Amino acid sequence: MLAYEGSNPYCYTHSLSMVLGSLAPPPAVIETLTCSPFGVELVGGATPLFDPYGWDPEIGVDTALDLLGWRCQRHHGGTPEQAVERLRAACAQGPVMVGPVDMGLLLYQPESGAADGADHYVVVLAVEDDTVVLHDPHGHPFATLPTEAFLAAWRAEAVPYVDTSFVMRTDFAQEREVSVGEALRTCLPQAIRWLEGRDDRPMPPGSLGGAAALQRLAVQVEQGLDPEVRAMLAVFAVRVGARRLAGAARCLALLGLSDPAGIAAEQARLLGSAQYPLVARDDQALARVLRQLAPTYERLRDALTAAVDQAHLSTTTGRGDLPPFSS
Secondary structure, three states, X not given: OOOOOOOOOOHHHHHHHHHHHHHOOOHHHHHHHOOOOOOOEEEOOOEEEOOOOOOOHHHHHHHHHHHHXXXXXXXXXXXXXXXXXXXXXXXXXXXXXXXXXXXXXXXXOOOOOOOOOOEEEEEEEEEEOOEEEEEEOOOEEEEEEEHXXXXXXXXXXXXXXXXXXOOEEEEEEEOOOOOHHHHHHHHHHHHHHHHHOOOOOOOOOOOEEHHHHHHHHHHHHHHHOOHHHHHHHHHHHHHHHHHHHHHHHHHHHHOOOHHHHHHHHHHHHHHHOOHHHHHHOOHXXXXXXXXXXXXXXXXXXXXXXXXXXXXXXXOOOOOOOOOOOOO
């Protein structure tokens, strides 16, 4: 499969890559290690996301760091004044990963200005007087915001999966050397657990995961998709979901797992093909794609389980590094 390169909403992955610097693996590896490709959910029965049931980026970032042998300090809460001083002091020691923030309140972005609950991650470089200087991986290097405006976004009050404000990560340090191959192999049991459907995460009533989520979404499409849901799918969910799956397919292929890699590649192609009927409002075609995609998650779970059960892919053997993995 030809590797995809190009723009995509990979905010926490690119933010993490920036703060890890030259030791960061390629974005496709980081994203796969967050376990985001391994599932699909319909949150509250209404919001479709192409990530596992009960998963969120905060879980994903911590998982990827652990698998890669890194640690960091996570800070949150306090008053706005305390948060700014904490951020200012941290920036004096190096770049700071900040998020989630509310993307709708990042006022340097066109058509921003209202809280919309769209989560986002950035890397803050400095707090200079009353201005925050940051790298926004959504296409805005060295962006600036007045401190008060940045605080409004940083409160993240409308972001559904966090119950605190002013989250940031600092003091990134590598505790142990872990090869890309070892990290990806160690990730596989967690990927299987997400695909099986975890029930240890709080979810809104009516939430669905896996095939049931896609079957229900297909019915919603046929009955008339909510305009806000259609826009979210078109602008964000399909794009990031297809890229996640394409990256996971590459990672699995580099591990020599041809069957799981083929299924993930099939998922990426199916989900990517949903973009045109979604925008063109060809809802019959869109529902058909969703139903074709629905059984593939169980197939991917079974294929990964079979691979992990093989002795050479156990968590205690076969941890040699991969061939070179570029971008």
